[in-house]
Amino acid sequence: MINKDYILRLAEQIGYELSILIGLRKRNRFQDELIAIDNLLLKYTGLTSRFINSLADELLLQSLSPLGKLNVDSALWIASMLKEEGAAYEGLANSNESYYRYTKSLYLLLELLFQEHVGSDSPLYNEAEELIHKLADYALPAHIQQKLFRYYEQRGMYAQAENFLFDLLEQHPSPETLQAGQEFYQRLQxxxxxxxxxGDFSHEEVQEGLDQLQRFR
Structure with missing residues (x-):
């Protein structure tokens, strides 16, 4: 688990830089903000925005996980900067680029919350919820939905986890998702x-969920 004080110190450092970026955005200096974000990414992670956004989410995660261990500092800097980059593109009325940054930011943040077993009172959950809200009107790719299914179970929000499970089974059916659903209900039992x-759930709904899984077989 990440030390709570460590996260607060890192969030404070990132927050200071974000306050400058947000100031640029409020003055509609979106291009200047994008340049500043790129400089910050290079300073704190050694990676440029162009390189980060050229990688598929899974490849980006691998590049941030030497020896299989996620680099928390780099992951949090990148997730925060991508979110702000998304806001800048939103200001430029470029919804495609904005959506792409928001989903990539959410992917990294959900993985960090899962891998590091972050405390339930962490401000990182507020960041994740804000991104989820921003993406609420969009169809999300399967690998993001999988992360959200896991995220909601992790937070004890079982009804919402079930919603994502069946969305996945309807839209992207696979033996792996079916197995994940089976194991989910077994844990809930x-x-x-x-x-x-x-978690807005009951033992009766657990059994109903198991029964519904049968139709996907």
């Missing part, structure tokens, strides 16, 4: 009634 109720 072991939860107490109170735990399930807190």
């Amino acid at each position: 072991k939860k107490s009634t109170t735990d399930l109720q807190l």
Whole structure:
């Protein structure tokens, strides 16, 4: 688990740089902001925006995970800068580039939250929820939906996790997703009634979910 104080210090450092970027955006200096973001990425991660955005999400994650361990500093800097880059492109009325940055930022942030077992009171969850809200009206690719399915289970929001599970099964059916669904309900079977109720779920719905999985076989 990431040390809470460490995250707060890193978030404070990133927040200082973001305040300058947001100032540029508020003055409609979007191109200047994009140049500043690129400079910050190079300074703190050694990577340019162009290179980061040229990589598929999975390849970017691999490049940030030497020996299989995610580089938290670089991942958080990149996720934060991509989110701000998305906001800049939104200001330029370029929804395609904005969407691309937001999804890439969300992908990295969800992976960081999962791998590092971040505490439930971390401000990183607010960042993730803000990105989820920004993308609410868009169709998300399967690999992002998979991360969201896992994210909502991790947060104990079982009803929302189930929604993403069945969206995946309807839109991107695969034996792997079916197996993930089976294991999801098996984990929920072991939860107490109170735990399930807190996640807007019940043991009856667990059984109903298992029954529904059968039609995808």
